[in-house]
Amino acid sequence: MESGSARVLQMIKKGMTPEEVATGGRHVMEAGIELSEYIMPGIAGQALSEEHATETARLLNLVRPHFIRVRTFAMHPQSPMQKMVQEGTFVL
Numbered sequence: 001m002e003s004g005s006a007r008v009l010q011m012i013k014k015g016m017t018p019e020e021v022a023t024g025g026r027h028v029m030e031a032g033i034e035l036s037e038y039i040m041p042g043i044a045g046q047a048l049s050e051e052h053a054t055e056t057a058r059l060l061n062l063v064r065p066h067f068i069r070v071r072t073f074a075m076h077p078q079s080p081m082q083k084m085v086q087e088g089t090f091v092l
Contacts, residue, residue, distance in 0.1 A: 001025075002040045004059030005052045012043060012081075018059050025063035035065040042073035046091040 003009055004018050016024075028035045037060060044052030060068060075081050075092070084090035 001037045001056070001059065002043055003052050004056035005044065005048060006055075008044045008048050008052050008055075011048070018055065022059060022062050025065060029064070034067075035063070036067040036069055037063060037065040038069045038071050040071050040073050042092070 001021050002012065002014060004021070006018055009016060009018065025035055025037065039056050039060070041053075075085070081090055085092065
């Protein structure tokens with residue numbers, strides 16, 4: 001999952017929408033398979049931080065996975081997001 005925000009998922013090029021995450025999560029749960037969703041605090045930067053938190057909580061409440069795992073965001077020095085930091089379009 002990483003985020004429940006459509007804008008954040010698009011920014012990180014996740015390749016999924018929140019709706020697709022919810023649908024996939026519901027299918028897994030309905031199949032009786034244990035579901036673990038990963039979220040990533042910090043991935044939204046300052047500008048989208050509040051939206052990231054509220055939309056992620058909303059999506060997790062829709063899916064209701066068995067486990068929620070938190071992975072800290074760590075930017076690789078050669079990542080496309082590092083270029084965004086250098087350009088000033090992303091503030092950690």
